[in-house]
Amino acid sequence: MLLSLVIILILISAVARGYRRGFVLELLYSIGYIVVFIFAKTFNTSFANFLNSTFGGLSNDQITNLTIMNSLAFILLMMIGWIIIRLIGRLSQMVTWLPIIHQVNGLAGAVVGVVISYLITFVILSISQFIPNDFYQEQLSQSVVAQTILSKTPAMSSKIINNYVIDTDQTKNAL
Numbered sequence: 001m002l003l004s005l006v007i008i009l010i011l012i013s014a015v016a017r018g019y020r021r022g023f024v025l026e027l028l029y030s031i032g033y034i035v036v037f038i039f040a041k042t043f044n045t046s047f048a049n050f051l052n053s054t055f056g057g058l059s060n061d062q063i064t065n066l067t068i069m070n071s072l073a074f075i076l077l078m079m080i081g082w083i084i085i086r087l088i089g090r091l092s093q094m095v096t097w098l099p100i101i102h103q104v105n106g107l108a109g110a111v112v113g114v115v116i117s118y119l120i121t122f123v124i125l126s127i128s129q130f131i132p133n134d135f136y137q138e139q140l141s142q143s144v145v146a147q148t149i150l151s152k153t154p155a156m157s158s159k160i161i162n163n164y165v166i167d168t169d170q171t172k173n174a175l
Helices: 002-021 023-055 062-096 099-127 134-141 144-152 153-163 168-174
Strands: none
Touching: 002 023, 002 099, 002 134, 002 144, 023 062, 023 099, 062 099, 099 134, 099 144, 134 144
């Protein structure tokens, strides 16, 4: 019951957030954050080397210093990327606030917001099925909403389980 309530609140807030932001902004933020994450993950090592050579080591221990610099580089790249995405989003709002465009943009944004939140909720629920916590597993099995999400999206569910939870290629090769 509690898990169903949490999922419903997340989906309702996604509709409201999507409507408020609009289609253009919701799509821009969703795609932009994914691109920024991939960018930061790809370039954090080189940026960490630059930071290390520019500012010197923060620690005497080389492994600790490398970990700190990689973490700092990743966080800085993510922050800079988020700021750029937010600025682009603010610029796009000038066009989308026109009367007719605003209404269509809001409705389409609500749809995109709920779809993205549904997919994220689905992935989290699919992965969390394997958490060995009795209280959570009981909540999951008694949640009508969670069970509906998990059972109504079977194609995605089996792909996620087969590709990410149970690595079928390694299992086949081991046999």
